[in-house]
Amino acid sequence: MRGIFAGLPWWVKWIAVPAIALIVFGGLIATVVGFVIGLLFKLLIFVALVGGLIYIVRKFTAGSSSRGDW
Numbered sequence: 001m002r003g004i005f006a007g008l009p010w011w012v013k014w015i016a017v018p019a020i021a022l023i024v025f026g027g028l029i030a031t032v033v034g035f036v037i038g039l040l041f042k043l044l045i046f047v048a049l050v051g052g053l054i055y056i057v058r059k060f061t062a063g064s065s066s067r068g069d070w
Contacts, residue, residue: 005013022029
């Protein structure tokens with residue numbers, strides 16, 4: 001791979017090739033990034049809901065546990 005870029009100017013390696021890659025694969029990259037961000041958001045909501053559920057259940061069962069076992 002180094003032999004291909006050996007005689008080319010620096011701007012071809014560091015500007016032109018990444019720009020062409022973004023043009024060609026930009027939609028795919030945006031789709032993957034959007035999917036990952038959406039997955040992380042859903043994971044955050046899931047953790048918040050489970051944490052809230054655990055908090056509510058512990059709050060209500062702590063008050064009723066002093067009355068005895070069921």
